[in-house]
Amino acid sequence: xxxxxxxxxxxxxxxxxxxxxxxxxxxxxxxxxxxxxxxxxxxxxxxxxxxxxxxxxxxxxxxxxxxxxxxxxxxxxxxxxxxxxxxxxxxxxxxxxxxxxxxxxxxxxxxxxxxxxxxxxxxxxxxxxxxxxxxxxxxxxxxxxxxxxxxxxxxxxxxxxxxxxxxxxxxxxxxxxxxxxxxxxxxxxxxxxxxxxxxxxxxxxxxxxxxxxxxxxxxxxxxxxxxxxxxxxxxxxxxxxxxxxxxxxxxxxxxxxxxxxxxxxxxxxxxxxxxxxxxxxxxxxxxxxxxxxxxxxxxxxx
Amino acid sequence: xxxxxxxxxxxxxxxxxxxxxxxxxxxxxxxxxxxxxxxxxxxxxxxxxxxxxxxxxxxxxxxxxxxxxxxxxxxxxxxxxxxxxxxxxxxxxxxxxxxxxxxxxxxxxxxxxxxxxxxxxxxxxxxxxxxxxxxxxxxxxxxxxxxxxxxxxxxxxxxxxxxxxxxxxxxxxxxxxxxxxxxxxxxxxxxxxxxxxxxxxxxxxxxxxxxxxxxxxxxxxxxxxxxxxxxxxxxxxxxxxxxxxx
Numbered sequence: 001x002x003x004x005x006x007x008x009x010x011x012x013x014x015x016x017x018x019x020x021x022x023x024x025x026x027x028x029x030x031x032x033x034x035x036x037x038x039x040x041x042x043x044x045x046x047x048x049x050x051x052x053x054x055x056x057x058x059x060x061x062x063x064x065x066x067x068x069x070x071x072x073x074x075x076x077x078x079x080x081x082x083x084x085x086x087x088x089x090x091x092x093x094x095x096x097x098x099x100x101x102x103x104x105x106x107x108x109x110x111x112x113x114x115x116x117x118x119x120x121x122x123x124x125x126x127x128x129x130x131x132x133x134x135x136x137x138x139x140x141x142x143x144x145x146x147x148x149x150x151x152x153x154x155x156x157x158x159x160x161x162x163x164x165x166x167x168x169x170x171x172x173x174x175x176x177x178x179x180x181x182x183x184x185x186x187x188x189x190x191x192x193x194x195x196x197x198x199x200x201x202x203x204x205x206x207x208x209x210x211x212x213x214x215x216x217x218x219x220x221x222x223x224x225x226x227x228x229x230x231x232x233x234x235x236x237x238x239x240x241x242x243x244x245x246x247x248x249x250x251x252x253x254x255x256x257x258x259x260x261x262x263x264x265x266x267x268x269x270x271x272x273x274x275x276x277x278x279x280x281x282x283x284x285x286x287x288x289x290x291x292x293x294x295x296x297x298x299x300x301x302x
Numbered sequence: 303x304x305x306x307x308x309x310x311x312x313x314x315x316x317x318x319x320x321x322x323x324x325x326x327x328x329x330x331x332x333x334x335x336x337x338x339x340x341x342x343x344x345x346x347x348x349x350x351x352x353x354x355x356x357x358x359x360x361x362x363x364x365x366x367x368x369x370x371x372x373x374x375x376x377x378x379x380x381x382x383x384x385x386x387x388x389x390x391x392x393x394x395x396x397x398x399x400x401x402x403x404x405x406x407x408x409x410x411x412x413x414x415x416x417x418x419x420x421x422x423x424x425x426x427x428x429x430x431x432x433x434x435x436x437x438x439x440x441x442x443x444x445x446x447x448x449x450x451x452x453x454x455x456x457x458x459x460x461x462x463x464x465x466x467x468x469x470x471x472x473x474x475x476x477x478x479x480x481x482x483x484x485x486x487x488x489x490x491x492x493x494x495x496x497x498x499x500x501x502x503x504x505x506x507x508x509x510x511x512x513x514x515x516x517x518x519x520x521x522x523x524x525x526x527x528x529x530x531x532x533x534x535x536x537x538x539x540x541x542x543x544x545x546x547x548x
Contacts, residue, residue: 206391206460209353210405210467211380220404220418224395 089269093277103259103278109173110255110282114241116177121184121241122234125150128189133196135204135222137214146189153186162248173254180244184237191233192226199225228297235290242286246279256282303366303382303471303500305329305352310361312347312523321347323523324361329502334494336514337504338532340541344523345504346388349473352502353385365471379471381408384464388476392448392456392463399423399444402431402462409467427466434462438488453480461489465496472496474503478510486510508537 066072131138131146138146161179169175199222207221223230249257256279263271305328312322322344329335337345350356351363354370366382368375384405392401403423406414414424423431435441438458443451448459457480464472474493478486490510493501503514511517511532519527519540527536 200394202387202391203393205355206385206387207393207404207407209355209380209383209385210407210463211377211383212404212407216407220396220407221393224393227395 090273093273094270106256106259107278107282110245113173113176113245113255117180117241118238120181124185125188129192132193135197136218150186150189153182158183158244158248162251162253166252171252176248176253179248180241192230195226195229231297232294239290304331306364308362310358313359320523332498334501334514335516336511337518338511339520343520346475349475382470384469384472386460386464386474386477388479390456394449398459401459403427405463405467454485472499472501
């Protein structure tokens with residue numbers, strides 16, 4: 001609307017361009033006005049063309065991936081009989097006393113692997129994180145190698161670490177503890193160092209200005225601010241350790257995973273079902289304990 | 303502790319005008335000085351220079367005869383300096399009483415560290431923390447986490463933190479910001495009571511400035527007034543032409 005005359009322009013696009021007669025085209029000051037260079041319809045057309053282009057690229061990427069990985073409904077239907085044979089074999093789960101005793105033993109072993117690995121992983125991870133975090137102020141000749149070590153620890157998959165340690169110390173849970181510890185240390189080092197670097201800088205500077213040493217500043221001003229988040233990360237790592245121990249057990253690194261691998265290789269599906277239920281229960285219990293503790297610390301869990 | 307600035311200038315790379323422009327100033331041992339000036343006049347930068355947090359672009363600066371540009375001497379300066387800054391700079395996740403003793407960390411022994419890590423006040427500071435907390439009216443909140451304190455209560459904890467180590471130099475950057483008039487007066491009283499201690503505070507509050515025996519006014523990074531009493535006319539000159547909201 002023209003503020004001077006109080007009337008609407010005959011052509012809305014007239015109002016879109018600045019009235020200053022200097023030959024330059026300006027953006028409209030009223031957001032309801034049409035932009036220069038072709039009006040609203042042209043902008044809508046350009047946006048819609050971009051959307052279509054993105055959609056076509058996304059579909060092409062999905063089709064390319066499906067083709068490359070051999071995923072198809074046809075293969076699922078063709079192989080359904082084999083899958084049904086396995087699924088049917090799972091029922092009823094085996095519940096004889098001897099098996100339940102050995103499953104119980106495997107569950108306890110898995111729990112032990114996860115806790116021992118959490119201990120070593122946390123100790124190593126926190127140490128690396130303190131050395132890596134930029135605001136702690138460790139000299140570069142220490143922080144840089146610490147970063148490299150953490151990267152190697154978390155980049156090598158647990159399964160590969162497990163193969164290395166099974167070869168080194170033999171089959172059994174000890175290999176699992178070492179493998180998971182290294183991977184957990186690498187992950188925690190990265191996540192915890194990021195938490196340390198994200199703390200409020202004002203209290204850190206305030207403590208530093210009192211003449212406190214770097215270590216004292218880290219202990220008194222940086223770690224307390226990140227403490228709850230670090231504890232939450234450590235608890236989450238415990239849940240991850242349980243799941244990891246099930247996977248690396250397949251290569252002989254102990255725990256319920258090792259029992260799962262043996263049952264699968266021997267086609268004992270009723271045994272497999274019992275082990276899977278036990279693993280599921282273990283994961284659920286650990287998950288609940290972890291959530292409870294994180295909620296107690298004020299983490300936003302639901 | 304004597305503070306001596308000679309021709310100190312500070313230029314920040316992202317700012318067109320210098321934050322401090324050829325400032326020469328001497329604060330004698332045990333003198334109480336207030337830095338007055340509008341926002342952006344260079345008060346905070348001057349205090350940060352004294353603390354070695356900002357390095358002068360040119361000029362010389364000594365604190366108690368020591369040069370803050372040298373790491374070893376800077377540590378010595380900081381260890382006998384108490385600092386109160388504007389805004390909230392207490393450590394979240396710790397109790398008020400733990401925050402109150404953080405300024406004394408350079409002199410802690412193993413027993414003190416053990417007490418602090420358990421959230422307690424080291425025995426040798428307990429009595430003084432209690433006395434200072436009572437003066438500041440924060441005794442009931444000492445065991446509270448700082449997150450649960452109001453802005454004014456936090457500022458008072460910061461004041462106790464600065465005074466507790468019995469520093470020879472007290473620097474306070476807008477120590478009364480966010481405080482009600484009564485609490486602000488108590489804070490100023492605590493700073494003024496520090497006899498034998500060099501006290502430098504910055505403020506833009508004229509009523510607070512008038513309680514100090516020496517006023518140094520800054521404007522656009524330069525000293526524009528230095529004297530014992532600030533008249534209405536002087537005050538007008540300092541703030542004249544300053545745009546509201548800047």
